[in-house]
Amino acid sequence: MYAVNFLILAAVLFxxxxxxxxxxxxxxxxxxxxxxxxxSVNLNLIAFAMMNNSPEGHVFALYVIAVAAAEVGVGLAMVxxxxxxxxxxxxxxxxxxxx
Amino acid sequence: MISSLLAQAWTAPTxxxxxxxxxxxxxxxxxxxxxxDLWLDESKKWAMATLTGFVMLGAVIPVVTLAVLxxxxxxxxxxxxxxxxxxxxxLKALFLLVGYVVVLLxxxxxxxxxxxxxxxYVLMMVSVLGMxxxxxxxxxLSVFVxxxxxxxxxxxxxxxxxxxxxxxxxxxKYYLLGVFASGVLLYGMSFLYGTTGSTKLTxxxxxxxxxxxxxxxxxxxxxxxxxxxxxSAVPFHTWAPDTYEGAPTPVTAxxxxxxxxxxxxxxxxxxxxxxxxxDEVHGPFIWAMAALTMTVGNMVxxxxxxxxxxxxxxxxxxxGFILMPLAVMGTGVAESSLRAxxxxxxxxxxxxxxxxxxxxxVARKTRSGEISSFGGLMSYAPGLGVLMTIxxxxxxxxxxxxxxxxxxxxxKALIDxxxxxxxxxxxxxxxxxxxxxGYYMRVLRQIxxxxxxxxxxxxxxxxSSIWLxxxxxxxxxxxxxxLPGLVLRFADLPDLTGALGL
Numbered sequence: 001m002y003a004v005n006f007l008i009l010a011a012v013l014f015x016x017x018x019x020x021x022x023x024x025x026x027x028x029x030x031x032x033x034x035x036x037x038x039x040s041v042n043l044n045l046i047a048f049a050m051m052n053n054s055p056e057g058h059v060f061a062l063y064v065i066a067v068a069a070a071e072v073g074v075g076l077a078m079v080x081x082x083x084x085x086x087x088x089x090x091x092x093x094x095x096x097x098x099x
Numbered sequence: 100m101i102s103s104l105l106a107q108a109w110t111a112p113t114x115x116x117x118x119x120x121x122x123x124x125x126x127x128x129x130x131x132x133x134x135x136d137l138w139l140d141e142s143k144k145w146a147m148a149t150l151t152g153f154v155m156l157g158a159v160i161p162v163v164t165l166a167v168l169x170x171x172x173x174x175x176x177x178x179x180x181x182x183x184x185x186x187x188x189x190l191k192a193l194f195l196l197v198g199y200v201v202v203l204l205x206x207x208x209x210x211x212x213x214x215x216x217x218x219x220y221v222l223m224m225v226s227v228l229g230m231x232x233x234x235x236x237x238x239x240l241s242v243f244v245x246x247x248x249x250x251x252x253x254x255x256x257x258x259x260x261x262x263x264x265x266x267x268x269x270x271x272k273y274y275l276l277g278v279f280a281s282g283v284l285l286y287g288m289s290f291l292y293g294t295t296g297s298t299k300l301t302x303x304x305x306x307x308x309x310x311x312x313x314x315x316x317x318x319x320x321x322x323x324x325x326x327x328x329x330x331s332a333v334p335f336h337t338w339a340p341d342t343y344e345g346a347p348t349p350v351t352a353x354x355x356x357x358x359x360x361x362x363x364x365x366x367x368x369x370x371x372x373x374x375x376x377x378d379e380v381h382g383p384f385i386w387a388m389a390a391l392t393m394t395v396g397n398m399v400x401x402x403x404x405x406x407x408x409x410x411x412x413x414x415x416x417x418x419g420f421i422l423m424p425l426a427v428m429g430t431g432v433a434e435s436s437l438r439a440x441x442x443x444x445x446x447x448x449x450x451x452x453x454x455x456x457x458x459x460x461v462a463r464k465t466r467s468g469e470i471s472s473f474g475g476l477m478s479y480a481p482g483l484g485v486l487m488t489i490x491x492x493x494x495x496x497x498x499x500x501x502x503x504x505x506x507x508x509x510x511k512a513l514i515d516x517x518x519x520x521x522x523x524x525x526x527x528x529x530x531x532x533x534x535x536x537g538y539y540m541r542v543l544r545q546i547x548x549x550x551x552x553x554x555x556x557x558x559x560x561x562x563s564s565i566w567l568x569x570x571x572x573x574x575x576x577x578x579x580x581x582l583p584g585l586v587l588r589f590a591d592l593p594d595l596t597g598a599l600g601l
Contacts, residue, residue, distance in 0.1 A: 057289075
């Protein structure tokens with residue numbers, strides 16, 4: 001196995017994630033796309049840690065996992081909040097303010 | 100395996116407790132406020148604001164003692180990945196002071212709006228802790244953790260009026276773009292780590308020189324773009340106006356000053372320690388962002404009728420001026436660029452916070468955010484009118500008030516750089532300074548010349564906490580403008596540029 005395989009997989013995941021964030025209108029789908037991006041970063045970090053033979057990448061990935069959990073916790077709370085107020089989680093309806 | 104590990108003698112690492120005392124005071128304060136809030140009667144919740152204020156000021160004390168006693172750079176702690184030097188101390192003091200002023204501004208807003216108070220102050224202190232950590236971070240990992248520590252509470256603070264549709268929208272937009280930006284930033288960081296083999300910024304800087312590989316170029320672009328969201332640089336600024344308008348006004352003040360400064364601090368540290376060898380990649384990128392940011396921010400600000408939204412676009416455009424010296428940092432003017440940015444951040448904090456304090460004081464009476472609601476302010480609240488004039492004139496860059504000296508330093512860095520692209524950027528910035536004066540003057544015309552819109556001329560009596568905030572910010576704006584030597588001496592930062600061997 002070469003490290004480049006992992007990097008290509010990570011790049012594909014990242015691209016799918018970015019596409020999801022930009023194109024999806026459902027808030028939960030956007031949150032899942034963001035998770036994809038963060039997990040592609042983890043994959044990258046682990047592959048590089050094996051390649052460079054240094055522990056820093058593993059430590060970094062652990063931190064990213066923990067912070068991603070905290071971020072999604074806040075994100076889901078916000079989705080719940082907009083659902084309670086408007087009975088919908090479609091992001092393109094969030095357009096009270098313009099200009 | 101385990102028995103051999105257990106048999107090893109373990110010596111505790113020596114920890115410089117004095118160096119991390121500001122963070123420790125904040126952590127103790129966060130836990131204290133959280134615990135007291137649990138058992139405090141609803142009628143006594145006002146005490147939380149006072150306590151938070153004392154914690155902020157208490158954390159300034161070790162910053163001052165470190166600055167007085169320090170002298171030498173304390174980089175031995177944590178392997179040079181968490182450094183307490185003059186640069187870090189100045190910015191820590193700035194963040195704590197901004198935090199204190201925002202506590203003063205939020206006190207009455209939270210009490211009268213019937214919002215949760217204890218939780219708000221806890222989250223705000225956590226966010227300030229992240230900023231204080233950011234000033235010292237010299238490693239990709241600690242930069243990332245500090246960035247998230249300051250951002251995640253800010254997402255919640257923006258959505259604090261949870262029954263209000265606008266505030267919801269503000270929080271969700273800020274959250275989604277912020278998290279997306281940190282994903283992009285992390286992707287860039289993973290490439291930086293992969294191609295240089297280290298997460299320590301100084302080691303990255305040493306490895307990243309000469310000809311860059313394609314992956315390194317990609318990494319630099321992603322990292323700079325990730326920070327650009329945080330500092331709301333065009334074209335990554337779309338969240339800023341909506342979030343600023345929808346969030347409670349004290350939170351807007353906090354975001355547009357503290358959160359933005361923290362983003363700039365992160366960008367500065369990473370650029371100066373890690374990416375200075377890649378200046379042919381990020382130089383043109385930042386040049387284009389700076390030019391676009393000030394131009395687009397100003398053009399849209401001209402059209403606004405809501406004062407908070409106007410200040411949001413104005414702060415976007417001020418961000419362009421702060422970015423401006425960074426565009427030429429690679430052409431031999433690293434030191435004066437760094438000084439220009441730090442001075443700008445210090446003075447901008449006072450003037451912008453002051454403008455928001457006046458808006459909060461006036462909105463208590465008019466219940467409106469429109470620029471026209473400021474009509475005839477001089478006739479019934481001359482004190483607030485004069486203060487608003489000072490803050491807006493400072494933001495416009497009129498001597499002898501605050502920001503003119505910061506703008507002067509930024510232009511000086513460009514002129515020192517002496518290249519054609521630097522001159523072109525200086526000309527764009529000069530034109531934008533004039534355009535910006537246009538919309539600041541429009542508000543001033545309302546204040547000084549227009550009649551009162553509804554004929555209600557009962558005087559405004561802001562609470563003493565807002566007067567204190569106004570006093571601090573006005574004193575900062577005026578004194579730093581008249582005695583620029585004060586801040587110029589502070590921002591003499593040999594430590595950070597010295598590390599580059601420049």
